[in-house]
Amino acid sequence: MPSQAMSLVPILYFIVFLPPSTGESWISLNVSVPPWLHDDSEIDQMTYNYNYVDVLIGTPPQKISLSIDTQTEITAVYSQDRCLFCPGTRSFDEHVSSTYNDTGLPFDSTALAGGSWARDTISLDGNLENKVSDFVLIDRITTNTTARGLWPYNGQLALVQEALRSYNHTPLFADLFRSGKLTDPVIGMRLDPMNPRLTAGVIDPNDYEGTLNWVEIEPDNKEYTQYHVFKFDGFQGRNGSYPNSRMLAAIDSKSINIATPNNHTYLSSPNFIETIHRHVDFGGPDDAPTAPCGQDALFIYMSIAINGVSYEIDSKDLIRKRSVDRLCNVGITTNTLLPREPHTILGLPFLRSVYLAYRFPTDSCPGYFGFAFPRGANRTHEQKAQKPTSTPTLSSQCLTFTTPTSTPSPLDPSPIGDGKRYPVYGEESLQVPLIGVEHLVKGIWNVTDGII
Structure with missing residues (x-):
């Protein structure tokens, strides 16, 4: 029987939870995770296995899905017009952001990638934002296939907030806390397919x-x-x-x-x-x-x-x-x-x-x-x-943290971007927003071998 390509699309709702606006706040974002792990040579295993969260960068904000990285203190995005071999579907156009600032400091830590340090507004939900955030704008990546696999689609979101080897910058979450915008200096994370999410500012019970x-x-x-x-x-x-x-x-x-x-x-x-x-x-x-x-x-x-x-x-x-x-x-x-x-x-x-x-x-x-x-x-x-x-x-x-008392309410699931929605199988009249659609891998159904 001939193989038939089908798209394996898990329903991942993008909902941002935000308590009533105060001086200090917290957020809880859904994360786009793979439904199962892949280490098959036939697919881009590194890219598929990453876990993505939407980040808004610049003015007006550009929505870019960045991979969560627990082993870096550097948030990085790819230049839309200069990085020809950067992997992904969402890059950053610095020319249209009125708040973009190129610091002039080069980033050449390895032979795999290069670029420059930049500053711009970064927001995680459209409301909680850092007006001046440091990140790296990557403008070149090696064409070596194996080496390129170390850099995920679109870029990376740093979870390391302090390190002895750190560059002379303040990572995003630490900067949000020091500027009085996060309730507590804590990040909660679950990457299980059942309810993946990233929470910052509180420990959500x-x-x-x-x-x-x-x-x-x-x-x-x-x-x-x-x-x-x-x-x-x-x-x-x-x-x-x-x-x-x-x-x-x-x-x-x-x-x-x-x-x-x-x-x-x-x-x-x-x-x-x-x-x-x-x-x-x-x-x-x-x-x-x-x-x-x-x-x-x-x-x-x-x-x-x-x-x-x-x-x-x-x-x-x-x-x-x-x-x-x-x-x-x-x-x-x-x-x-x-x-x-x-x-x-x-x-x-x-x-x-x-x-x-x-x-x-x-x-x-x-x-x-x-x-x-x-x-x-x-x-x-x-x-x-x-x-x-x-x-x-x-x-x-x-380790004494504020217990969240507010009842989160969903905001607009697509504050920035094309606002595209997708029908639910069997309920075509129900349209839902999805994040991470570009990261989903096509599955090959082989009835003869019983393998997907």
Whole structure:
């Protein structure tokens, strides 16, 4: 039977929540996330796996979907008329913005991309805005396909707000807080497909369940390979844990894997993943493991233990079907940057399974990560009842936040842009706005092989 291309379009409503206007405020934005993770060679796996939020830049505002990046302090967009090879469908036209300012400072951090530092108005919802924000305007990107995959469609939104290696600028969220526009110096995030969102200024109790488990971020070190490193207890499998001593980990929203000190130790032991260990093949490129998709019990048990609480990773994000054969990729890889710290990188399989809060550093407080379970996720009562074994020393000073009391109300879902809406399947009279449509990947239905 001939293949038929179909568009796999999840319904993602773009709704901005905003409390009544006061001096300080908070926002909660929907995020466009992939319905499942892809690491198939037939698609642009890096671009597809990014998580996008709409940002308004310039005067009049231009709406650009930027990828959330937990490992950069640099917000970057692409120049519409100068960056010929920049990937994406939404770039920034600096010539039509009356508030645009080219600082004249070059950005040439790597051979992959170059541009200049710029300043302009940036808003996250059309109301909460920073009049003078620093960002990088990229005007050239390498034509090397592999290298270009490191730069997402349209650009990136920095989640790192303070770093020892930081450029001489103030990132967006820290600037909003210091100018009195954010209620608290905190960002909440959930990237699960069920209810993905980015909240800034408060910890929204509607986003998570269980006790918020706070751990202090280690002091930044130039020898680290990642930003914002923290201690965790270890990996936990079905029947035990590995290792039994505390290690350092980082969180990377651009990685589709969990990087461990040695994935053979975990995937080859029945104590951790039971029967699947007999089917794992480590013969792929860069030691990437695979397993036959048709095997029984093709399920991986993995939890990340942090401060006495175990956070289970959804197996569907660790075992990923490929369209080219009947093998599944296993998203547990060996960290290739050893022996440098951190030894563990927690990528999207972890972020799609937890709620993450980020209390970014300020003058009087260090940075913290808070972990919990996404509200509505398939977690047992016993899992959600777990309690952290310790409390950070400066909790009363640094981790006391305002509880949101206002009832959010939806604003216009398309304040800027073409305002295009799409019919809902089976309810064609219902028109809804969508974000991230340009990032969706065409699926190939193959009835003969039963593969999508």
